Amino acid sequence: FxxxxxxxxxxxxxxxxxxxxxxxxxxxxxxxxxxxxxxxxxxxxxxxxxxxxxxxxxxxxxxxxxxxxxxxxxxxxxxxxxxxxxxxxxxxxxxxxxxxxxxxxxxxxxxxxxxxxxxxxxxxxxxxxxxxxxxxxxxxxxxxxxxxxxxxxxxxxxxxxxxxxxxxxxxxxxxxxxxxxxxxxxxxxxxxxxxxxxxxxxxxxANVPRHLANLGVGWKRGSWRANINLHYASSQYLNQLTSGLASAVTIPGYAVTNLGIRDTLDLGMGMLKNVKIALHIDNVFNRHYDVTGFEYTTFTGMPYSSVLMEEPRAYFASATFDF
Missing domain, CATH: 2.40.170.20 (TonB-dependent receptor, beta-barrel domain)
Incomplete structure (x- = not known):
């Protein structure tokens, strides 16, 4: 490059x-x-x-x-x-x-x-x-x-x-x-x-939402950082599994909220400079929605949708050490 x-x-x-x-x-x-x-x-x-x-x-x-x-x-x-x-x-x-x-x-x-x-x-x-x-x-x-x-x-x-x-x-x-x-x-x-x-x-x-939006608030004071954001995706077509093309079936739009907070602690321990402590919460309100999927048919020819559902509320904590 x-x-x-x-x-x-x-x-x-x-x-x-x-x-x-x-x-x-x-x-x-x-x-x-x-x-x-x-x-x-x-x-x-x-x-x-x-x-x-x-x-x-x-x-x-x-x-x-x-x-x-x-x-x-x-x-x-x-x-x-x-x-x-x-x-x-x-x-x-x-x-x-x-x-x-x-x-x-x-x-x-x-x-x-x-x-x-x-x-x-x-x-x-x-x-x-x-x-x-x-x-x-x-x-x-x-x-x-x-x-x-x-x-x-x-x-x-x-x-x-x-x-x-x-x-x-x-x-x-x-x-x-x-x-x-x-x-x-x-x-x-x-x-x-x-x-x-x-x-x-x-x-x-398929799998392309027509509308996407994000809205959030961030905050920082000294070594502290925090943010909360709302992500929205509108409805999207599902692929038909056999043909590989967009079907007439759509999954509805959804909105999900995520939260994060972090602090940096100055350790001053020679080569070990600081540690960043962070907590992230995904899907704060535990919303249920479909992320993606496909349309298929049963052996009798009846159509049905198979979808990948959202992750439920999840908590992630981390500690990052800087040398």
Whole structure:
């Protein structure tokens, strides 16, 4: 990874070009067992040169305008290899099918504006991510083997508003109020067909909430730190397990509250400088909600949803020593 920062026009403009080289070699070898009727191996190697470019311009005091562009890739994970060992051919023989899934490529654009003054920080930005070779996990209706395949182009786009106000007090420490809200949309942007399933532009992608929001309060005084925040996610489509596409079934939106508090104790014991004692409480009000899931059908053809539920209220304590 190589990156540089170029300052222009007396520091009002900063240009940040970057270049990253990615390489991955994945190998899966399995023996005869419960899941595999034959011994076999599947492997692949991929590489990519990923460029990035960012520009930040401060036209007037307290205001910054920025834009960023970049390209990247995602390698197929190991799960994309599992279903290729032990498939059956037209003669009913077990075979190892060569891997045919390609990496997923993305081109990202982002533009926005920031304002900072008198303890206030705010930003408004929009983004668009164009994917090719979109990964889809599908189940072959003939062999009933699940595998990962490429599904044409898709697009993620949205806007986000972020704000934070810091208040300083002499007696009670510093308080900050922060929040953000975003509007997101994810959909297929090309037509393609696989296993008899037709996909058309505009069809939604699953597991992407249309609205996200966070609201919180932070506090610090001396060595103490504390924060409480509320996270909200709106409803989202579930994937259909067999087709790998978004079904008509959605899970409802949810809101969850988390709390954290921390203190740093100065030990002054030679090399041992201090210790940070922290307590975190997730899902403070023990809300029940569904995080994600998929739609499937019973052997009689009746649809049902299988969901992953939330973690109940959880407490985490930690001690971090600094030397």
């Amino acid at each position: 190589v990156q540089d920062q170029i300052s222009l026009f007396g520091g009002k403009v900063h240009v940040t070009p970057g270049l990253k080289y990615l390489y991955a070699k994945t190998y899966d070898e399995d023996q005869i067992g419960f899941f595999y009727p034959i011994t076999g191996a599947v492997f692949d190697s991929e590489h990519f040169v990923a460029p990035t470019l960012g520009i930040n311009w401060r036209p007037i005091r307290h205001v910054s305008l920025y834009a960023a562009w970049g390209e990247n890739m995602k390698f197929p994970n190991i799960g994309a290899y599992y279903g290729n060992i032990g498939q059956t051919n037209a003669l009913g023989q077990y075979v190892v099918v060569p891997l045919n899934v390609k990496p997923e490529y993305v081109r990202d654009f982002e533009v926005g504006a920031r304002y900072e003054a008198h303890g206030f920080e705010g930003s408004l930005n929009g983004y668009r991510e164009n994917f090719t070779n979109t990964f889809i996990s599908v189940t072959n209706p003939v062999t009933l083997v699940s595998t990962t395949t490429n599904g044409g182009r898709s697009t993620y786009m949205g806007i986000e508003l972020d704000a934070q106000q810091t208040l300083h007090t002499a007696d009670y420490g510093d308080f900050s109020i922060f929040g953000n809200v975003s509007l997101n949309k994810a959909y297929f942007s090309s037509s393609f067909n696989y296993f008899g399933t037709q996909v058309n532009p505009g069809m939604p992608l």
